[in-house]
Amino acid sequence: MAELKFRNDLLPGKAAAQPSACGCAGPSVAEEKPRWAAGTVSAGSCTVYRVSTDLTTADTWEHVRCRTSAFRESYAVKPGLYAVGNPDKDSDVFVSANYKLSFDHLRAALKGLDGWVLVLDTKGINVWCAAGKGTFGTDELVKRISLVRLNEVVGHRNIIVPQLGAVGVSGYAVRSASGFRVLYGPVYAKDIPSYVAAGRRATPGMREVRFPLPERLILTPMEINPAMKKYYPWFALLILLFFGLQPSGIIFKDAASGGLPFLGLGLVAVLAGAFITPLLLPFVPARSFAVKGWLVGLLSIVLSLKVFRPADPPDVLLLAAAFLFFPMASSYIALQFTGSTTFTGMSGVKKELKISLPLYIASVAVSIILLVLYKAGHWGAP
Amino acid sequence: MKYLSNVTTISLTEEKCTGCGICLEVCPHHVFVIENRKASLVDKDRCMECGACMMNCPSQALFVDKGVGCAAALINSIITGGDPTCGCSGDNGKGSCC
Ligand code: SF4
């Protein structure tokens, strides 16, 4: 449907609507027509692209890749001014980051409205991130307002900035530098229609950042990926070497029989810390992420010992090492999730690190000692 | 969901506050209320130290040691000795925080 619409728009206006010949060429008009553009609109002395408010399958695919891969840069929108519907001098101006996912959420939310979208250059990073870094900030906003000559496009002097942008934008500073008054819109783009309908008023609910299950779930690939790529291969290599190492050289059979249960438990620890803990976050007791991760890790290891039995008959040293190391690993990985949450502050995470980092290092050291003792015992009594 | 208690660095200088209410608007965790025409911190422990309130208070009545509550960033800064910044754009891009 959306695809069709944009093709129709492309044909008639192709020559007349090439939006580049005006004096404000540059950031507000892209040289190349974006896939999601649906015609053009004149904005003051310029012509800008109208964006489609329907997301296509291609957009959805991009979202999946945005969420799972790390190549965020390729999902950037060209900064500048865009139109939604048929806006005029009185229409609202919405500010967005140029991360494709943020931009898509906004344009989908604006369906049926007429307005302007001012896309800031946040280097392809979402509002929350970019505001923290300052790229979604006062300076960029003021600069972009003047680059697109927003004062010629609209008669009023209000701009609607997503609330999370307030971390980087100073409303009073923007006003004194540009004359535009910053109105903080809702946290979530989907609330924009009700916000606009209520006369640009946000209810307390619209002002609150939540962290519901779907959102936590969608962030877990970002936790599992690095853990599996960065730590697990080394862990696996060391474990196989350790169990395979015999007085007569490296024995593959021993590496497999002794090492596999440990590799299994390692996977369990990664899942406990990077998947189960984030998912069950509000239900796991304790507020500290390190403690949450440790508890979930411990429980997961206890439950999976039936499947992955380190040594048969059970060996006290191996079991002790497993119980020391794996819940700690889960705890460490869970602590990383503080980077994805919407409610953990720096002072809290610092406090957690201060207590837990020494414990992590100590438990790794003791686990290694236990394994060495086990090995020594076995080599001593063949 | 609440994080650790008694760790946040948010503070309010009541004499400077004009009661404009902007902090209520920008805070994503309902840390403020207006009482007797002044802002007041009702639930400090919910503060995530994002700094939005300090950034937007026209009377400089608020202070918070703003920063990323992100373990990876803080560990990196311990190792490299630099400022804690999250790698949003780099190879460990995160979805919602930093
Ligand atoms: S923004 Fe500043 S002046 Fe306004 S109510 Fe909050 S603390 Fe007071």
Ligand code: SF4
């Ligand atoms: S720093 Fe952020 S979370 Fe804390 S009170 Fe200010 S706006 Fe609210």
